[in-house]
Amino acid sequence: MSLQIRDLVAGHGKVPVVRGLDVDVSNGSVLAVLGPNGAGKTTLMMTLAGLLPRLGGEVLVDDKPLPNGNPSRANKSGVVLVPDNRALFSGLTVADNLTIARRKGGMSLDEILDLFPALQARWKVAAGSLSGGEQQMLAVARALVQKPSVLLIDEMSMGLAPVIVESLLPMVRRIADTTGTSVVLVEQHVRLALEVADDAIVLVHGDVTLRGSSAELRRHPDRLEAAYFGGDIAHATA
Structure with missing residues (x-):
């Protein structure tokens, strides 16, 4: 696995925003991080890039632990962030x-x-x-x-017209396939994100409310809706 996240707690100061996150992103694969505004997605990306110190847990790249809260070392270890302001x-x-x-x-x-x-x-x-x-x-x-070994892309579609987003997001799939880079993609356009990602998680109030392959989540849009809005995921049917 290129990127391994173990029991990660992320936040601002001493206030946790993301709690107990466990996820692996293998070489050449794309993980979509979905969720409503305020879910903790950007906090997660900034923490992975070392711009915010972890409050708990660990992050590994190619099985090597990243130092905590050190963006220079994270970058030298192969983690590169594309921020939402570019x-x-x-x-x-x-x-x-x-x-x-x-x-x-x-x-x-x-x-x-x-x-x-x-x-x-x-x-x-x-x-x-x-x-x-x-x-x-x-x-x-x-x-x-x-x-990079790990490419973090935070809200590629920010401020762009939907037609532009539709032409840009497939680029993420091409990058992963061509370079073997592990990609973590935060994206508000759920359908488009699921079309280019291998796997996805839904983050709501700092907790993962749903995870699975993108193909599976595309087949069950009702589960996605329940994950976003606090419905009964277990009894949702497509």
Whole structure:
């Protein structure tokens, strides 16, 4: 397993937001983390990236424990976060954003352009002048150029029109299949997320209320609805 999360407790200060999370994400697979606003999804991603210290439990990458609350060490261990605000250098070009992020042993720029050919035509354009969809593509490309073992993508669809989201999300599946990276995807578009993910969990008020393969959850939309809104999952039928 590339990413292993064991009995994780995450939160802000001493206040737990996510409690007792156990999950494995194998090489080349995609885990969708679903749930309503305020469920703890972004807190989870920030904790996995080391931006927030864990309140309990452990996180392992390739069976090696990550140090607690150390984003630099987490990054060097192969964990790379694409935040929901994208965090691009808006005044720098596409090429500059990628060149700055690339590190020794990372993906070449040619490899990145093979995955994101649309960026070629925007190569010398400032990131701040790109469309929302292009900016999101660049944010993911900038993470990938670091050749992560674990790629964390927080709300890829934030601020984007549904038609743009439909074209971008399949990229996540291609990344996992092509690079063997383990991907954790927080996403509000449930149907689209389940189409590209292998497995999914539903997080509500910091607890996992439902988990399973994406194919299984697509077959039982009523269970998803019950998980989101506190219904009786055990007696829900598709």
